[in-house]
Amino acid sequence: MLNRFDMKSYRELRGLSYRQVADHCKVSHTMISEIEKGNKALTEYTYREILRGINAAYSKKQQEKLKQEVIQEEEKLKPAQKQIVGIQKNLKNM
Template sequence: MINDDSREVFLKLFGDNLKKYRKNKKFSYRKLAQHCDLDFSYISKIEKGEVNVTLETILELMKGLDLPAKEFFDFDFDLDRLNVVK
């Protein structure tokens, strides 16, 4: 099981990365929401690391920002924090 601290850090890093790409496209939350089937307030929560997104949500974000999935996970995260064997 992943500890709460690791989960929070990972979700925040994912959200920060999403925010970077949204701002690079000069999209507001509402503009991104118009390009994908997500509510603008949900996008805000993702960026703040408040929600755990599904694969379907990532697909919508890929569509809305016209980015491959790997871009959303292009950040450093210390796997040792998870206490798992690599």
């Protein structure tokens, strides 16, 4: 089991806020903050929930990043696709 410092590092290395993690688990962002600061005890339940939240939030973040990369690549291809359509039309008219 990770301690509160390791859990904080695990969250921060993934670039996640308390709220992002809390959106994916049954622990409030306030409670996550209090646990990481040492003001609240880390139970096995909260430990598992927070780690589940970190993993789910990070997965969502990575999926969104991948979607953006795909959109950017599709935008780069649009001029070439228009050229191909133009060429196809010219070939049909021959």
